[in-house]
Amino acid sequence: MVSTQEKNLNVSVLMNELKQENSKMEGVMQNIKDISMKSNILALNSGIEAARAGEAGRAFSVVAKEIKKFAQDCLDSSKASESIIKSIQTKANNIIALRTVDIAFDTIDKIDRNLFERNCDVQAWATFDAIKECLIQPTPASKKTAEAFMKNIYKIYEVYFDLFVVDLSGEILVAAQNQSQVGRNMSDREWFQETVKTNDVYVTDMYYSSVVEGHTMGYSSPVRNDAGEVIGVFTTRFNWEYIYDIIDRVQTDEKSKLYAINSEGYVIASKDRTEILKTKLTHLKAVQNILSGRETRGYTIEDNQIFAYSLTEGYNAYKGKGWSVIVAETI
Template sequence: MSNTLSRPEESSLKQGAKEKGGSFTLERVAELSEILASKVEAAINEIERLNGQTHMIAINARIEASRAGMAGKAFSVVAEQMNDLSGKIGIVSKKMRNESRGSIDELGNLIKTQATIVRGTRLSDLALTNIDLIDRNLYERSCDVRWWATDDTIVNALHKKSKESFDLVSKRLGIILNSYTVYFDLVLCDLDGNVVANGRPENYKSVGMNVKNTGWFSSAMKTSSGKEFGFQTVSKCPMVNNELSLVFSCTVREHGEQNGPIIGVLGVIFRWEDLAQKIVKGVPIADEEKDKTRICIVDGNGLLLADSKDLVLDDKIEFLGKNELFKEKKGFTISDYDDEKCCVAHAFSTGYETYASGWHSVIVQRLKT
């Protein structure tokens, strides 16, 4: 006969726990063990109180029996037995107190330890899922820009350098954007960093801007071939009215060949919030956990790049033990955060295919005090 509960039986137990005012968690079991300990302690105290009264009655009975002389001899024997019984009850209650308290305390500590491990493991698993989703998505962005940088329309426009050719590029980029709605805009630059065309000129007036000092342009110019890409981390991008963006870039090369001379740079401006905020706010946690949980993506310094509390780029995650935890690929710690005891779970970007963000996924959950 199996000892495993069937799903209906398991559901019945969980429903019973909810009906009695508690959720079906190890933390709740630990609370119940503490309640049990207090009730056992109260019961033993009551036994000792009653035993004390019995002991006093036995003493008084012996005194009265002594005064009665021979007439009280039989009563004296009963009083003596009551006194012996009271002593035995005292020994048993003391033993019960010591043994039950030690066992219940050990049980409670074991449950609390296991509950911490279960919580930390679950939250770090969720953190790993978050950063994996981001890495997989951004890998596609790095592929997009490297592919589009070889487009004939783009390559030819940087050769001709005419208004007509740049207008044609703008239309071509607009067609791409109609299908790839994850981008704010696509921009084409010459070798001097001047934006010569973009795909959404009706929305963003980036043509004529100089971007040679931006991270995405300069990192692209440092690449050795069209197989590589440039990148700029989360920032408010001036080319798209200061929207929170990521920019991937790739050199445009002679004849569209990967190892040809550089003739320009293509940048793709990604809608970061649409991806990141959806991920951190869509983590599957219970409703009762949401108010005490912060879910975020941070860089190596703890700067918030995505945040369930909507403080992107305006706050940092700091807690005791952060540097040690961030050295691990995945794990958790119990630490003080904002003056409260919290479980801080973490997962580092493991990357996907040829891309790795190098960021950290963090989930901070406040513990009951």
């Protein structure tokens, strides 16, 4: 079964081929135009010579007039054809742009669905008895049980750098992998404060973590006792490399570029890894449209390129972080 991205790529390829044929047709029409101009000049010269010949050149004068009329008709048809060709090219560009918008939407939707699952993970794991018990009764035995549970999660899911249990004072009680983090205090971290204050899941933006030595997102959920009171925080560190599984599978033309950007316009995902959190795309009108709230989906044509864009819509309970996907295609 052909995927949406494959269909869009195939349409874009066909449209580009159509535009190339159109360009060749432009060359043909230019040749016809040149021939018409030369015929017109020939007819003019022939008319002059016929006039000089007097009565003997009258018949040739009639032929010269017909040649001139033919040349003018060709020239008029050539101009009409050029207008049609330009219209076809414009429509082809619009079709490519609309298909490219579909690619941008499809990509951000896949990212949202992946991150929605991470949102569900942290909430579900925060309800497990092993996690609650090590916060209610933080004994060596209860911590060991929680650690074993978390290590098992880590192995099964594979998409996390680490998992932590944090008590209400902000101290890390248990870690799935990096045991050197146990005992560190996180009470000054925004994710900890917001999770406890709102009694709800808190999701960070994508950032580089020196602790896990990689780009990550933090998902934090309150851990509650049977009375519904917050007794601590369960927090995960998602391995951002798994988002590239989505990015790298997007089928685009070799010259095309694809970016995921955050709410400030910084590139957070791209096939070119050197741009991450370094390149800012706010100079593009497409990005300005998104960040200003003027449009959530569409395209612009800038510097002979189509810039298609789609703002996150989130997925179910996961509202998204204001990110967008931009696809640039040369026209």
